[in-house]
Amino acid sequence: MTAFAKIACAGAVASFAGATWAEELEVTHWWTSGGEAAAVAEFAKAFDATGNKWVDGAIAGSGSTARPIMISRITGGDPMAATQFNHGRQAEELVEAGLMRPITEVAEAEGWANIVATPGLLDSCTLDGELYCVPVNIHSWQWLWLSNKAFEEAGVPVPTTWDEFVAAGPALEAAGKVPMALGKQPWQAMGAFKVLVLNLGGPELYTKVFGDKDTDAAAGPEMAAVWKAADDMRKLAVGSNVQEWNQATSMVINGQAGGQIMGDWAQGEFQVAGQVAGTDYTCLPGLGAQTYLSTAGDAIYFPLLRDEGKSAAQLELASVLFSPEAQLAFNTKKGSLPVRNDLDLSTANDCMRKGLEILAEGNIVPDTDQLISPDTNTQLQDLMIQFISDMNMTPDAAQARFVEIIGDAD
Template sequence: MNAFSRLTTAVSLAYLLPLVAHAGEVEVLHWWTSGGEKRAADTLQQLVEEKGHSWKDFAVAGGGGEAAMTVLKTRAVSGKPPAAAQIKGPDIQEWGELGLLTDLNGVAEQQGWDELLPEQVARVMKYEGDYVAVPVNVHRVNWLWINPQVFAEAGATAPTTLDEFFAAAEKLKAAGFIPLAHGGQPWQDSTVFEDLVFSVLGAEGFHKAFVEQDEATLTGPKMVEAFAALKRLRGYIDANAAGRDWNAATGLVINGKAGMQVMGDWAKSEWSAAGKVAGKDYQCLPFPGTQGSFAYNIDSLAMFRLSDEDNRKAQADLAETVMSPQFQAFFNLNKGSIPVRLDQDMSAFDACAQSSMADFKEAAGNGGLQPSLAHGMAASSYVQGAVFDVVTNFFNDPQGDPQRAAQQLAAAIKAVQ
């Protein structure tokens, strides 16, 4: 029996989450729709229903969440927002400014969120000092996933630098494998790009570029170098990448058709769903050149104002459930991410997750913990969209000029600030 099975066997959901006197309904908008993600979302639904409430699932497919946000805006404008929606980063502040979010201070005080959460996480969950969202997990974005069997057949070595990354890609290509599995979607293109920026510019340069949006950094020689690396990388993906979902790209690595994938740790959920073992069937490595740093993406559920008292109780119970150690374990073991609680027991987690948690805590103290731009944590959705446009246009232009792309990046960001 594996660690997850032991954990689920040891925990009685009925005991942990007794029925409440008044049942309410929680409608939850999210985009946890791939195999491993869906199992994680189903766990949350089960826990909420164990409390006697009804769960109205509002799943909108699309790994980056763009489609879900479009639907949410339509619902909010019509005055019918869901009880909870998967919103993160600066977007939480934008919804807070509209006066549509409810505070969760009562639940937060009862559970001691200020003590349980890293300061960086707690700050993102608040609007004007009030908790308005509950964090579900912490994802690391700067991961490189490799299939060691494919590497062995190609005579390639797991890379720790960008030079080694391209050397491995060349060997994989020569051996007839797809060197880098990729899905040609804007958010995936920018995920690869930001990892290259992290590698080339370092944590300080990454922060200046994407958080401070410093023009000199955005147009500087290191950013040009990052774009040049992206152009070079483009030559190692297959011709069918356009429009491919991220989990389909992960499948190419799992099935031995490709050697590597650059993706956040939600990719691990696909490996787990396929019955693969971390450290044996696959390897998770910090993206070459970003060792000691951590680009984070935090999934969170923002809570909207509700008029019905029973539904508000259900909403509060949802927030409490999300922060419970039991759910943090259940969800993150399925999702591939790590818990947000600093006191979480990590013994049931695999080597990738344990390494991720250790690196997360270390990076929080050394300046290496940085918010992901590609995943909506570093800047507004407008800045993110501007970056997506520039990066994807460059990525798909064989004649793209790195110097010009850096200038376009700065100009596009400035236009939406």
């Protein structure tokens, strides 16, 4: 008994003395598709190399399934050591309630502000001058993925704009293809819609509607044109009966579907399937019309922990996540853009380069996750999924409801 107590005390002293004491940190996330899992393994490898241990807490079934579990663990007093959220307003209240810990000291010591790809990334992690999350990648929704095989079989050239894509619809249908793959989950319908708003309606309309919640703009003729495009979209997506986004992507990969509007994370799936950008598939950032991207992304937040050893290890983890090696390895596997501007991206493929160019030109807007609350987002998702699957709902009726939701938005 006394011998055991002595060992235990010695252990406690060692960890208080700040000696490198291997800590196990549980990290929860929803990176579970093939490409995503390969990417997150890179983070785990990098963190394990510091002598600590990454305990993987993957939660299957997209963010809308995973977030409730994470939030209830944090608010219920059983916090993990680190967790994924999309940076923006999802974790806003958790931070305000003091359930998250700041990591400002690491960011200042390593000078993140000078090397971050766009300053907006750190801004959306900041509250009252303290930094609460590490952005780990830049994701953008505005990508149209096209299957070269499907267009070849349909006998039409691969489109270079949204209008050409819509025009190619009948030819694809005649060849027995589904023109556009669209998973039946609400967030996917909403995602595709906001791409139409930004890239067909333009960045000004996008900022007015989602940023300023301007009901006049939401009711205006420019927005009506976007709803008309959404009407085209739902007609193209008839026959797409899959649920998950990666099932929809695999319809594009094996040539069953002509294309899919999905964020750049779809790129990871093409890579896992061994496809080459340009020859097997084509990507159109910004739908080929207005090449603007919204910078959303994933960030890792650190819940406040009582255990001092673990708290120290959280800072180590933050540093690892932002390190150049981990950033490069993670983002190459995931198909997203790294958050640092000092990386050698010679290994990046065709599509990633196109994205980097747009980023370098500064053609970027904040993502809707940063602009509207999850509450408004859920209402918009409900509207979109209803519009997509109920052909009796006219674009005008949908727009009227859209104006109402934007008017009530906080």
